[in-house]
Amino acid sequence: MRLATVRHEGADRVGVVLDDGVHLFDAGTTMLDLVRGGLPAALGVGAAVAAATPSVPLDLVRLRAPIEPPTIRDFVAFEEHVEGMRAGVGSGPAPAWYEAPTFYFTNPYAVVATEDDVFVPPGSQQLDYELEVGVVVGETGHDLAPQAAHEAIFGYTIMNDWSARDLQRREMAVNLGPAKGKDSATTLGPWIVTADEFEDRHDAEGFLRLHLSVRVNEVEIGRDLLSNIGWPLSELVAYASVGTWVRPGDVLGSGTCGNGGCLAELWGRRGERVPPPLQPGDVVEMTVEGIGTIRNRVVEGLPKPVIAPARPRPRDRD
Structure with missing residues (x-):
């Protein structure tokens, strides 16, 4: 449904x-x-x-955005995406990536819908898209086993984790973040397709073989399969519940797929920003088999804010 x-x-x-x-x-x-x-x-x-x-x-x-989620966790779960993002430093995923899924919390107040305009974040010159599938949790759970986590999934939607790569790069150099690099917009839509629609499409290991694609100005830039993710989606839900709660309405992003699931992956592999960062007027369309298509136009944002630098302090203790 x-x-x-x-x-x-x-x-x-x-x-x-x-x-x-x-x-x-x-x-x-x-x-x-x-x-x-x-x-x-x-x-x-x-x-x-x-x-x-x-x-x-x-x-x-x-x-409209199909749901106002209480929380949004976003994973980095596609090996090929991580390889591309790290290609510029000459290494693949860190060994810790393989040990367990990794996620961060993003801004639930920044959710936008398909057909909404997306503003370039203030001060950014390197806006990027990220093609993901969003999992909508339907039951309260704590320390869920994978099968219980599978049964706790209400449905699926498409997720575009818009990213200001230049802002993100500065923040992560401080060993924290992403923050403002991911804070301006996350598209969810066009609707939620309930989990029962996909029940007979899981393979023996629990993966969903769904085609994903992204186009910019009607030119296909990326294409992948959801089954190329490192963990089945139910295991992402289970991991999110370790030592804490997941609750109905929480959204978990699969992480960006490989093979052009974002521009920065291609920049890393090619050693140059080709295709270029998104500009006002660009239209980004994402399609996920069995779910549908979302579409957003990029528009001019506010000018770069004036931010005072940190003031050096004397470190007095008395």
Whole structure:
């Protein structure tokens, strides 16, 4: 089932997308409400809504980000992506990369929808896209085993982790971050496809063989398979729950795929910024098999802010 949040007649509504139309839930229902109710209940209510309500053409609504996630964890789980990012320093992934999945928390307040404009972050000259799949958690869990984590997945969406590479590079030189390098926009959309739609597509090890692609100004730049990820998505959920909680509505990014899943990977392999960083007017489209397509246009951002440097201090103790 495809579950979307749309803007219709001045209000945000949740709906079931069938063909080229959307069947709307009662006003006041949010996607987070559905996710917190659990996948079986959401499927039941969604089927009832689809059967009992008229279809509103998709071209009469505006797709919003499908969910307002309480938290977003973003992994770095594709070996080929890490190889490309480290190619400039002449080494592959650090041995620690293979030991366990690694993630950071990104900004849930910066979520944007397909068709929203994305502003160049203030002061950045090296804006990049990152093609990922987002996993939406549907159950509360702590120290989940992989099978329990698999059962806790509500559904999947497309995720573009927009990255200001120059800002990110400065921050990570301080051995912290990313911060403002990843703080301006994360696209989620176009909707959430519930996990049951993919249940028979997992291989024996739990991987999903879905095609991923990204185009800039209608030219394909990257293409990969989700099954090239280092860990099945359920194991990312399980790792996120180690020693802590995952809760309904949390989103986990798969990390950027390889083979052009971002520009910086290509820059690392080629030793030059080809293709160039994204510029105002560029249109980025991402497609994931079985989910759909998201599309955003890059627009001019605010000028670089004036930031005072740190003041040297005398280190007095008395």
